[in-house]
Amino acid sequence: xxxxxxxxxxxxxxxxxxxxxxxxxxxxxxxxxxxxxxxxxxxxxxxxxxxxxxxxxxxxxxxxxxxxxxxxxxxxxxxxxxxxxxxxxxxxxxxxxxxxxxxxxxxxxxxxxxxxxxxxxxxxxxxxxxxxxxxxxxxxxxxxxxxxxxxxxxxxxxxxxxxxxxxxxxxxxxxxxxxxxxxxxxxxxxxxxxxxxxxxxxxxxxxxxxxxxxxxxxxxxxxxxxxxxxxxxxxxxxxxxxxxxxxxxxxxxxxxxxxxxxxxxxxxxxxxxxxxxxxxxxxxxxxxxxxxxxxxxxxxxxxxxxxxxxxxxxxxxxxxxxxxxxxxxxxxxxxxxxxxxxxxxxxxxxxxxxxxxxxxxxxxxxxxxxxxxxxxxxxxxxxxxxxxxxxxxxxxxxxxxxxxxxxxxxxxxxxxxxxxxxxxxxxxxxxxxxxxxxxxxxxxxxxxxxxxxxxxxxxxxxxxxxxxxxxxxxxxxxxxxxxxxxxxxxxxxxxxxxxxxxxxxxxxxxxxxxxxxxxxxxxxxxxxxxxxxxxxxxxxxxxxxxxxxxxxxxxxxxxxxxxxxxxxxxxxxxxxxxxx
Numbered sequence: 215x216x217x218x219x220x221x222x223x224x225x226x227x228x229x230x231x232x233x234x235x236x237x238x239x240x241x242x243x244x245x246x247x248x249x250x251x252x253x254x255x256x257x258x259x260x261x262x263x264x265x266x267x268x269x270x271x272x273x274x275x276x277x278x279x280x281x282x283x284x285x286x287x288x289x290x291x292x293x294x295x296x297x298x299x300x301x302x303x304x305x306x307x308x309x310x311x312x313x314x315x316x317x318x319x320x321x322x323x324x325x326x327x328x329x330x331x332x333x334x335x336x337x338x339x340x341x342x343x344x345x346x347x348x349x350x351x352x353x354x355x356x357x358x359x360x361x362x363x364x365x366x367x368x369x370x371x372x373x374x375x376x377x378x379x380x381x382x383x384x385x386x387x388x389x390x391x392x393x394x395x396x397x398x399x400x401x402x403x404x405x406x407x408x409x410x411x412x413x414x415x416x417x418x419x420x421x422x423x424x425x426x427x428x429x430x431x432x433x434x435x436x437x438x439x440x441x442x443x444x445x446x447x448x449x450x451x452x453x454x455x456x457x458x459x460x461x462x463x464x465x466x467x468x469x470x471x472x473x474x475x476x477x478x479x480x481x482x483x484x485x486x487x488x489x490x491x492x493x494x495x496x497x498x499x500x501x502x503x504x505x506x507x508x509x510x511x512x513x514x515x516x517x518x519x520x521x522x523x524x525x526x527x528x529x530x531x532x533x534x535x536x537x538x539x540x541x542x543x544x545x546x547x548x549x550x551x552x553x554x555x556x557x558x559x560x561x562x563x564x565x566x567x568x569x570x571x572x573x574x575x576x577x578x579x580x581x582x583x584x585x586x587x588x589x590x591x592x593x594x595x596x597x598x599x600x601x602x603x604x605x606x607x608x609x610x611x612x613x614x615x616x617x618x619x620x621x622x623x624x625x626x627x628x629x630x631x632x633x634x635x636x637x638x639x640x641x642x643x644x645x646x647x648x649x650x651x652x653x654x655x656x657x658x659x660x661x662x663x664x665x666x667x668x669x670x671x672x673x674x675x676x677x678x679x680x681x682x683x684x685x686x687x688x689x690x691x692x693x694x695x696x697x698x699x700x701x702x703x704x705x706x707x708x709x710x711x712x713x714x715x716x717x718x719x720x721x722x723x724x725x726x727x728x729x730x731x732x733x734x735x736x737x738x739x740x741x742x743x744x745x746x747x748x749x750x751x752x753x754x755x756x757x758x759x760x761x762x763x764x765x766x767x768x769x770x771x772x773x774x775x776x777x778x779x780x781x782x783x784x785x786x787x788x789x790x791x792x793x794x
Contacts, residue, residue: 216290216366216492217525218258219310223556224285225276227253230554234545235315239522240515242499242539243529245547246581246614250556251529254547255370255495258527261286261332261342262493264360264367266470270338276554280781284334287345289316291327297362298326305354306344318347330358332365368493387640429736461549475502493525498534508534517543541567546578548636559636569624570631580616582638582780584773585629587620590673591642593744597751598770604752613781626653633660640776645669665773668765674741677734677755680766683722685758690731692750693740705734 229250243251260268272278286760290297291310297303309320310327320326331345342363343355358366396582427442494515500508516523530536536544541562548557561567561578577583586592595617599610610617620628625643633639640663643649648669649657656710657664667676694702706713710732723731734740741747759767 215292215294218262218288218493219291220287220289220316221254221256221258221324222285222287222289223257225282226284226286227252227255227274227276228554229556232556232558234558235312236525236527236545237543238525239519240517240526240528240539240543242535242544243547244529244531244536244544244579247531249547249549251547253498254556254558255527255529257286257498258493259368259370260287260340260493261288261330262363262366262368264364266360268340270334270340272338274334280336283336285331286333287329287331289327289329291325293326293328293594294365297328303344304330305349305352306346307348322507337431350533366492369491369790370495370496403621420720445492491524493527496526496528499528499530499535505534508532509538512538522788525577531579533579536575536578537572541571544571546635546637557636559629561635563631565635566627567631567635570618570628573624574618574622575629577616577618577632578635578637580637581614582777583616583632583640584617585618585620585632585639585641586627587625587641587643587673589619589744590741590744590747592617592619593741593747593749594673594751594755595642595773596744597748597753598756598774600748600752601756602774608778608781610777613777615777615780626657630656630660631663633657633662638780639663640665640773642666642773644672646672646675663776665769665776667769671732671765672736674735675729675762676766676769678728678732678735679725680762680764681755682758682761684755685762686723686728686731688754689735689750692746692754693735693738696746697738697740700738701738702734705738705740709733 217238221232221234221236223229225231227250232254233251245251245256270284272280275284287306289310298307300307303788305520306328307320307326308329309317309586309712311321314326316329329345331343332340333343342357344358345355349355357363362580431442434547496515499511505509512518512535515526516526530534538682542560544561546561549555550557561571571578574583584595586595589685595610603609614773618628618632620626620641620643625641626649629639629641632786639661641657642665646669665674668679678686678689690702697759710726713727713730741750755766755770759770
């Protein structure tokens, strides 16, 4: 099955430069909007399409600079026998190695590939050629024969997938079974019957006009027109193969199916068509489909097949798609703020990353990720974010920051998984257990920003140690509401039986009393759910933060600054295109 071994894009729309070696099966592209994911699919469609021409405008040039030509190059491997003929294509044969890429001279025992290149200059006239360095040196470039282009042409399941549900020239139905000669005769006969039936039905409606035409024809001597009648124009009624379309049991055309249903059906038909279309393109795969049908479509495209039936390129913003695909099938689109280059980074760098992908799928769709040690930290930052939003400040989501639960023991691995995949990553953790040197070095090398408390505090300990005096009572009251007064009191008295539980001391709370409450909250798990901690952050910590002190105020302030810093980086990404 022919497939793309390497794709190069130069100066096409928002992409100044891309060099990418996609996988042989599903290639799922994720990343922020306007990062270039759909442009990658368009480039594949353009360079390998069976069309004889294509329309380009100045807007297709990177930075509208028409003095720098567009160049798209697809290097194709796993070639059919016809493209391995030395007499016809030997000049264009190149070598492919997964470690070293494309070389102009095939090595003995290596894979032979060919490169198809599309160039567009200021005249907006696209030119397709076979390319190799030696062929270019000898000025021997030429295009693939059209029949070969048809065999390599991608199938695109886009907003108009319904055209595949009729026997048109590029329809998947026509690949399954072309219209036979007998069907052609039936189409011609249907056209004749339509003309005759219309004449019978329209005769009464246009009788007066026909009489006048006949009279004039007789007066001016136009032979034959004296017997004129109203029929459909023979040139206007000609049924081709595209006139045959699928309908449901009530006669309604299947073209009328919703977008998601059309895509699902066409994907199934394409699987039936076998290898007649080796490449499939799907932009926004989840569009129009419920989660369970997204999964079915992925299965139809071969996401779970040990031997992929075709090479597939999809873009998505759906966590359902991210969870269903393996880390080896997902690529993150990332561009640097100061450069127009696009990078596609594979998410699966080690087997442990798959667990992070399944558990934190939503976070992989954001440019910045805050990994929280556990449920308390997740809920607390969510609550603080709600409080800040209530005060008219910018919410975390609009800054491009997602939260990932580290579930305690998994926090380091998850932070490293995000950071090594190119995400702007931070880790917020307790300080009751000190990280070892190896862990600290790994986080530093990956560029992970750390937020933590005074040693040896848990989050609960730091809150009670640093919160303003008038917030201590509300903290304990919430704990009693959620966990029961008897349980909370027992946890406090187990550590210090002399603490006054009325919490009405006008002189505030001693460090010892705060330490007891922090230890009791930790051991009793007073706030160890996301919803409890969220309420805590929104209703207590947020309103009292300005009057608090110590590491609580410092760390949360640093967290807020990091979140707002994400907004600045993302906005730079959105406007980071520069000329090259």
